[in-house]
Amino acid sequence: MVLFLDLAKVNNRFRGEMDERIKTVLDKGWYVQGEENERFCRHFAEYCGTKYALGVANGLEALELVIRAHDFGPGDEIIVPANTYIATILAISRNGCTPVLVEPEWDTCNIDPERIEAAITPRTRAIMVVHLYGQAVRMEKVWALAEKYGLKVFEDCAQAHGAMHQGKRAGNLSDAGAFSFYPGKNLGCLGDGGAITTNDETLFLKLKALANYGSDRKYHNLYKGINSRLDEIQAAVLDVKLKYLDADNARRREIALFYREHITNPRLVLPQTWDEKAAVWYVFAVRTEERDAFQRYLADKGIQTLIHYPTPPHKQPAYAEWNDRSWPITEKIHREILSLPMSPVMTAEEIRFVADTVNAWR
Template structure:
C-alpha cells in the first residue's frame, strides 16, 4: 500500500535534531513564552517577509485572535469562501460575526474575486481569503476590492507555508495571515501549534496580549484575552524544520509536475498548472464525477487517497441554519474532490505507479 501520508517517515530525517531540541527545552526548565518561541517568531516572520509573527496554540485560534483584535461590532459580516474547511468559519462565529458565503472559481477552487463585490454590504468588515491546498488566492484582485471598500483582508494560510503570490511570500499574507502547524502541514509541529503573521505592529501587539489572557505583565490584564500560546517544545521543533521547508516544497513541486505531465485520464480534472512555482502543493486535489468508484479502484491498486472535504460547511449538522442555502459550485466540488498522495517521502517510482494506475482506470 502506498500511504497517503506517513508522518513517522516524514519526520525521520529530522529525528536526531528534534530529539536534541526537545531535550534542550526539557532541561531548560522554561516551557512557555521563552527563547525558543522568540527565535521561531523572528525566523518565521523573516521567512514570510513580514515584520511580526505571534505564536499561538493552533490555526483556528490564530484566525480567532485576528478577528478579536480587530474588534468588529457584533453582527458584522465577514466574506468567506464556501468550500473551505470548517475552522475558517468557526472563527467567525466564535466572535458573533456573520459569515457571508462566496462560491469558488471552479478551476482554482479558490474564492472567486468576481463574485466578492456583490456580497459587500454596509455590515461587511473583512474578506477572509483561504489559500486552499497550498495555492495562493488572487490577492491582487482582493486587495483592490478591500481598498475600494475600506475592508480588512485576512488570510487563512494553514495549508500554504512557503506559498507565494506573484513570486513573493509577503503578497499572500494580506493584512494578517493565520498559520497552522498541525503535524500534517508542510511545516508541521509534533502537536497543535499556530501563528499570526502580519506587518501591522499595532495588531501584532494586541494579539500578543490577547493570546496570554490579555496580559503582557504578570497579573495585569489590559484586555479580556484567551489562553493560546505556542509552547517552547513546539517552537523548538519548528525551528529545527523551518530551514528545510523550501527544499521540501520543491520536492512537492517536482511530484506535482510528474502528476500534471503524466496523468492523461480524460474524466479526471487536474489542478491548474499556471502557478507551479508559487504553489506550496500542500495537497494534490483532483476531481472525478464518480469519486467512489475511482477511490475504490485506487485502493484495490494499493494506493491510499483522502477527501478534502466530503461535505461542505453549509451542509454540516453543525450549520443546519444554512441547509437551505444553494451553493451549486461548492456542492459539486465536494462531491468530486480526491486528494492523491503527495509528500516529501513519496518516490518517483511510487508516483509513476500512481500515474499508470490512474491512466488505466475505465
C-alpha cells in the same frame, strides 16, 4: 501500499536535530513562552517576509484572534470562501460575526475574486481569503475591493506555508495571516500549533496580549483574552523543520508536475495553478464525477487517498441555518474531489505507480 502521507517518515528525516532541540528544552526546564518560541517566531517572520510572527496554540485560534483583535463582533459581516475547511468559518462565527460565503473559481477552487463585490454590504468589515490546497489566491482584485470599500483583508494560510504571490509569501499579502502547524501541514509540528503574521506593530502587540489572557504586561490584563500559545517543544521542532520547508515544497512541486505531465486519464480533471510558484501543493486534488468508485479502485490497488473535504461547511449540522441553501460550485467540488498521495518523502517508484494506476482506471 502507498500512504497518503507517511508522517513518521517525514519527521524522522530530522530526528537527530529534533531530539537535540527537545533535549535542550527538557534540560532547561522552561516550557512556555521562552527562547525557542521567540527564536522560531523570529525565523518564521523572516521566512514569510513579515515584521512580526506570533506563535499560538493552533490554526483555528490564530484565525479567531485575528478577527478578535479588530473588535469585529455581532452585526459585522466577514466574506469567506464557501469552499474551505470549516475552521475558517468557525473562527468568524466564534467572534459573533456573520460569515458571508462566496463561491470558488472552478479551476483553482479558491475564492472567486470576481464574485466578492456582490457579497459586500454596508456591514462588511473584512475579506478572509483561504489559500486552499496550498495555492495562493489571486489577490489583486481582493486588494482593490478592500481599498474601495475600506475593508480589512485576512489570510487563512493553514494550507499554504511558503506559497508565493508575485514575489511575496502567503501571510504577507494582507493585514494578517493565520497559520496552522497541525502535523500533516507543509510545516507541521508534533501536535497542535499555529501562528499569526503581520506587519502592523499595534496589531501584533494586541494579538500578543489577547493570546496571553489579555495581558499586556505581567499580571496586568488589558483585555478579556484567552490562553493560546505555542509551547517550547513545538517551537523547537518547527524551528528545525522550517529550514527544510523550501526544499520540501520544491519536492512537492516536482511531484505535482510529474502527476500533471503523466496523468492522462480523460475521466479526471487535474488541478490547475495560475503560477507555479503560487502553489506548494498541500494536497493534489483531482476531480471526477465517479469519485467514490475511483477512490475504491485506488484503495484496492493499495493507494491511500483522502477527500478534502467530503461535506461543505454549509451542509454541516453545525450550520443548520444554511443546510437548505445551495452554493452549487462548492457542492460539486465536494462531490468530485479526491486527493492523491502527496508528500516530500514519496519515492520515484511510488509517484510513478500512482500515476500509472490512475491512468489504468477505466
